Each structure stands twice: as C-alpha cells, then as structure tokens.
Amino acid sequence: MKYKRILLKLSGEAMVGEQGFGIGMPVVKDLAKEIKEVHALDVQIAIVIGGGNIFRGLSDSAKAMDRATADYMGMLATVINSLALQDALEREGVFTRVMSAIEMRNIAESYIRRRAVRHMEKGRIIIFAGGTGNPYFSTDTAASLRAMEIHADVILKGTKVDGVYDSDPKKNSKAVKFESLSYIDVLKKGLKVMDATSISMCMDNSMPIIVFNMFAKGNLKKAIMGEKIGTIVS
Helix, strand or coil: CCCCCCEEEEEEECCCCCCCCCCHHHHHHHHHHHHHHHHHHCCCCEEEHHHHHCCCCCHHHHHHCCCHHHHHHHHHHHHHHHHHHHHHHHHHHEEEEEECCCCCCCCCCCCCHHHHHHHHHHHCCEEEEECCCCCCCCCHHHHHHHHHCCCCCCEEEEEECCEECCCCCCCCCCCCCEEECCCCCCCHHHHCCHHHHHCCCCCCCCCCEEEECCCCCHHHHHHHHHHCCCEEEE
C-alpha cells in the first residue's frame, strides 16, 4: 500500500440519497462498506464530512443571517452527518470515534490531537466533526488542518466525478480532465478542488490531495494502493 494513514474528505452531498436532501442511509451504508474494506488492510483512517446536505453557512437560506451564526449551524450539521456515518460503520463491525471541535460531551469526544492519533493506532476510525470549531473556515480547511495535525500521508477528496476538470463535465461534454496539478495551478485557475485557504495550507506543508470518484466501487482501495486514479494535486 502506498498510503498507511489517510484523511478522507467527504462533502455533505455524499450522504444524500435519491431524495436529494438530508441523509440517505442506503448511500451511507455503501460508503461504510467501502471504508471498511480499506480499513481491513490496516490503513489508519480519519474522516471529515461536510454539512451541506443539511445546512451550509454560505447557502442562499443563510444570506439573511449573521455569517458566524450560519457557520455554527453548518458545523452542527457536520456532527449529524458524522453520527450517521459512525452508526453505519459500527453496524459493519468497525470501531469508530467521533471527535468534535465543539464540545458536546454527551454525543462525541472533544478533539485532542494526541488522543485522535492514539485511536487510529489502536485501529479505530476517527470522524472529525464540527469543522475547525471556528466560523469563516470551511470543512475543506478543517480537513487540511486535521491532516497536518495527525501527520496523514495524503488527503483523499471523495467526490461524484472522477477527477478535476477545466469546467463542469456535467454541463460541458468537452471538459478536459487533469491527471495532475500543482497547488499553484489550482489557485491560479480557480479550480474547485478545495477552497483557497485549504489549498494554501496543503502547499505550505507539502500535503498531496487526490480527487477521485468515491462512488465507483473499489476506487477508495485503488487510491490507497497508489493506482492512477482521479487527479493528484501536489
């Protein structure tokens, strides 16, 4: 295996089923099975999930709200998603811990870096909830920050497309896929890999990012094994 400790970044939309909003448990169950398969290879896994399927701080519905308040609501949405994924993973027999950047002792552990690393060393999957715990920072930035803190080998950005394109492949049939990109290319071209803050953080710390289709069966395992899949940003 090329990577032994990974941070998997999933958007809130990854949790949505056929209903188009909220949490689709059949989809979450399939995600859990893919993650379990990789975990069985003794890969140490941490996960960051967005909350956009429930509430997004920058959504149209949040425009009339104070930005900080809207962002905190989005952080709480990530906790809901994290608990749903934890339930699905534990039903598959995988020991899991949810660690929240916002203290909520009854449902999640408070995030402590050394404790998170120890959990992974013991074979538990960690789900980081609550973003960074601060408004004005996205879950992309939270993923980059946590990846640095736990010394992950790579950030795997699971999406519904098979890499990064120069335009939306769903709207433009002639969109060109990039096999690899530099951090500077992503920033200059304004490509929607992750937000600028998170890309800059990865660039400063030489943290590679692989963008791939999480919903094609076996793709997560292929990414772990180092097969050419998706787009690598380095």
